[in-house]
Amino acid sequence: MNLSLLDPFAVAKEYPDTLAQTLAYGHSTQVRYSYKGDYLASGLVDGIILIIDTDTNSTIQVLRDHTRAITSLNWSPCGRYLLSSSKDWKVNLWDLGTCTVIRSYNFEGPVWCSVMNPHNRFQFVAALVDNDPVFADLENEPKITKLDTNPRDQPNTVKQSTLTATMTPDSNYILTGTSKGWLNVIDTKSLQIVRSLNVCSSNIKNIEISPNCSKLAVNSSDRIIRQYTMPDTSVPAADWEFELETRYQDAVNRLQWNALKFNHNSEYMCASTLGATHDVYIWETGMGSLVKILEGSNDELLAVDWNYRKCSIVATTMDTGTLFIWSVVIPQKWSALAPDFEEIEENIDYEEKEDEFDYVDEDDMNKQIEEEGDEIDVIQREEVDARGFPFVDSFVIESVPVSE
Amino acid sequence: MYKTKWTLDKAHDALVTSAKISPDGGLLATTSTDRTIKLWKLSETGVTYWKTLAGHTKGISSIEFAPNSKYIASASDDLTIRIWDVERGEFVQILRGHTFHVTVLKFHYRGSILVSGSADENIRVWDLRRAKCMKVLSAHSDPISSLDFSFDGTVIVSGSYDGLIRLFDLETGQCLKTLIYDKSGSSYPVSHVTFSPNSKYILSSSLDGFVRLWDYMNNKVVKTFQNVDGGAVAEKYSLGTCFLTCFASPLVCSGDEKGKVLLWDVQSKEIVCQLDTGSGSPVMEVEPVGNGEELLTVCMDGQVRLWQREGE
Numbered sequence: 001m002n003l004s005l006l007d008p009f010a011v012a013k014e015y016p017d018t019l020a021q022t023l024a025y026g027h028s029t030q031v032r033y034s035y036k037g038d039y040l041a042s043g044l045v046d047g048i049i050l051i052i053d054t055d056t057n058s059t060i061q062v063l064r065d066h067t068r069a070i071t072s073l074n075w076s077p078c079g080r081y082l083l084s085s086s087k088d089w090k091v092n093l094w095d096l097g098t099c100t101v102i103r104s105y106n107f108e109g110p111v112w113c114s115v116m117n118p119h120n121r122f123q124f125v126a127a128l129v130d131n132d133p134v135f136a137d138l139e140n141e142p143k144i145t146k147l148d149t150n151p152r153d154q155p156n157t158v159k160q161s162t163l164t165a166t167m168t169p170d171s172n173y174i175l176t177g178t179s180k181g182w183l184n185v186i187d188t189k190s191l192q193i194v195r196s197l198n199v200c201s202s203n204i205k206n207i208e209i210s211p212n213c214s215k216l217a218v219n220s221s222d223r224i225i226r227q228y229t230m231p232d233t234s235v236p237a238a239d240w241e242f243e244l245e246t247r248y249q250d251a252v253n254r255l256q257w258n259a260l261k262f263n264h265n266s267e268y269m270c271a272s273t274l275g276a277t278h279d280v281y282i283w284e285t286g287m288g289s290l291v292k293i294l295e296g297s298n299d300e301l302l303a304v305d306w307n308y309r310k311c312s313i314v315a316t317t318m319d320t321g322t323l324f325i326w327s328v329v330i331p332q333k334w335s336a337l338a339p340d341f342e343e344i345e346e347n348i349d350y351e352e353k354e355d356e357f358d359y360v361d362e363d364d365m366n367k368q369i370e371e372e373g374d375e376i377d378v379i380q381r382e383e384v385d386a387r388g389f390p391f392v393d394s395f396v397i398e399s400v401p402v403s404e
Numbered sequence: 405m406y407k408t409k410w411t412l413d414k415a416h417d418a419l420v421t422s423a424k425i426s427p428d429g430g431l432l433a434t435t436s437t438d439r440t441i442k443l444w445k446l447s448e449t450g451v452t453y454w455k456t457l458a459g460h461t462k463g464i465s466s467i468e469f470a471p472n473s474k475y476i477a478s479a480s481d482d483l484t485i486r487i488w489d490v491e492r493g494e495f496v497q498i499l500r501g502h503t504f505h506v507t508v509l510k511f512h513y514r515g516s517i518l519v520s521g522s523a524d525e526n527i528r529v530w531d532l533r534r535a536k537c538m539k540v541l542s543a544h545s546d547p548i549s550s551l552d553f554s555f556d557g558t559v560i561v562s563g564s565y566d567g568l569i570r571l572f573d574l575e576t577g578q579c580l581k582t583l584i585y586d587k588s589g590s591s592y593p594v595s596h597v598t599f600s601p602n603s604k605y606i607l608s609s610s611l612d613g614f615v616r617l618w619d620y621m622n623n624k625v626v627k628t629f630q631n632v633d634g635g636a637v638a639e640k641y642s643l644g645t646c647f648l649t650c651f652a653s654p655l656v657c658s659g660d661e662k663g664k665v666l667l668w669d670v671q672s673k674e675i676v677c678q679l680d681t682g683s684g685s686p687v688m689e690v691e692p693v694g695n696g697e698e699l700l701t702v703c704m705d706g707q708v709r710l711w712q713r714e715g716e
Binding site for chain 1: 515
């Protein structure tokens with residue numbers, strides 16, 4: 001509700017521009033905002049996960065079970081469940097109502113990343129170090145299915161491994177990336193590779209699908225992010241067309257991109273950099289032009305995430321694990337402080353109107369009360385806020401007041 | 405329209421300032437100028453005394469349950485706010501910062517933030533996790549009488565005896581809007597403010613005796629509610645108001661200073677029902693349970709009554 005009363009130009013900004021906050025709550029390796037943006041999960045190098053309230057920036061819950069660095073975090077859309085993977089070989093599913101682990105699975109090695117099925121919190125896909133990726137269903141007895149790494153219709157002669165995985169928002173397909181630059185599309189039902197695409201010849205580090213499912217970005221260690229039109233997932237995968245839209249690279253500084261994230265409508269993309277510069281780059285995805293460099297960090301940046309509703313971006317740093325948060329600065333409207341204040345661009349010579357201070361013998365209040373005939377709806381809420389996001393109820397995580 | 409479900413005739417020996425039913429419906433908390441909070445267990449049949457929370461050194465003017473019903477916040481004339489653990493019956497935090505009587509409190513729906521208003525003319529926003537004051541909103545020039553959150557928790561509305569209603573952005577602490585009613589010549593102290601269920605309107609009471617519904621986006625009063633025969637609702641005390649939404653047409657509810665509870669139809673502004681508490685003293689608070697299936701009324705002389713809806 002606040003947005004409709006704030007400066008509309010500041011509210012209309014699509015991406016953050018100012019460093020607003022740094023949070024040094026342990027050495028963070030992974031960050032993820034909940035879908036509603038009201039909480040931030042931060043995974044630490046020692047395996048602890050912190051739940052941070054984004055209104056107060058204080059840690060309201062501490063989740064302890066993992067013993068090594070957290071490698072990925074995923075929220076369920078309802079905001080109650082969190083999936084975490086760690087270098088301690090484990091993937092945990094947390095219930096934030098009780099803040100306990102409700103499902104856990106021990107793999108045979110460290111986990112690169114795990115991705116929750118947005119439609120079934122007990123299912124996830126995980127990329128494992130030196131092993132084939134797996135699709136897991138932990139609802140009842142754990143059911144772990146190995147997925148192929150070798151691309152479809154390719155001879156099994158080149159040794160490669162799967163480094164990353166993601167799932168389409170409709171959860172019908174899994175996308176994995178290999179160490180030889182292959183992108184594999186796996187059908188979630190048959191768990192078979194239905195399509196393979198050779199993106200480049202080096203490691204694929206991240207695959208990112210925009211929330212509205214219109215764009216796909218592949219980040220690889222050849223220092224290029226390739227952005228594709230996301231194929232229509234309603235047609236068979238064999239007919240998918242991957243149209244290369246843009247290649248993002250910094251030819252001068254030869255920057256490695258570390259992590260990337262689309263904004264909610266995929267019009268912008270941000271990526272953290274590894275190397276001499278310690279910045280987050282933001283591009284406009286239509287033309288692929290760089291629109292903003294978020295500066296302020298004195299350390300190399302690792303994970304990034306975008307809080308769409310609050311229009312802020314968070315990044316973790318490599319050496320200290322401090323969180324850097326950039327957001328939009330909204331100027332105080334001075335006209336808000338009194339109903340008859342007006343903000344003017346330049347000085348205006350005041351001219352008293354003819355009747356301005358005339359005494360009118362009229363009962364203003366009774367006149368106003370008589371004009372109150374209109375039907376007023378005090379119940380029906382607005383459906384969306386001023387940025388166009390629907391007002392949704394999300395799970396509220398208990399915050400315990402600390403004793404003095 | 406409503407019939408009595410149960411009545412507590414004398415919740416405290418001293419003047420009662422506030423009473424609340426916990427969000428889970430299991431408890432009643434009453435507070436008084438006698439410096440204590442009393443907790444009562446509610447059941448289908450009635451209300452039984454449970455325990456007393458003591459610790460404040462001066463009278464208490466406002467209490468609020470946390471959304472999870474496990475904590476109570478209380479605002480006292482001893483300049484502090486205390487957060488009480490209901491089960492343990494003792495306080496877990498003392499929030500210090502206000503420099504004069506703390507008058508009013510409100511919890512954010514997520515329970516991690518509390519806002520307080522004080523006679524020191526400031527509003528404070530507290531981070532309960534760390535027991536720290538996050539922000540001080542100093543924009544009023546007289547005591548704060550009332551506060552409320554919009555349903556999404558992003559906007560705070562405040563009413564003050566300086567006659568202004570202000571809206572603040574929780575995130576930045578900026579003043580978003582100011583409303584003032586000066587059509588009756590001068591502005592009167594604002595004694596109570598509350599958001600409509602959809603947070604598009606603000607219901608305000610002021611000591612000129614009127615209850616007004618504001619369309620705050622357009623700086624306009626859209627409805628004015630008056631006592632029987634155009635009389636004043638309240639001219640001396642800050643009496644609570646609320647919306648009752650379980651009826652086909654929503655109602656506005658407020659007590660008056662003579663022990664009556666008035667229910668107006670929002671659209672027609674007509675009084676559709678009057679409930680007589682029989683106490684004759686000001687009705688300090690009216691609190692709907694759920695969306696108005698039950699209604700709690702609190703009189704200053706210590707009478708607390710739960711009304712149950714009866715018919716349309």
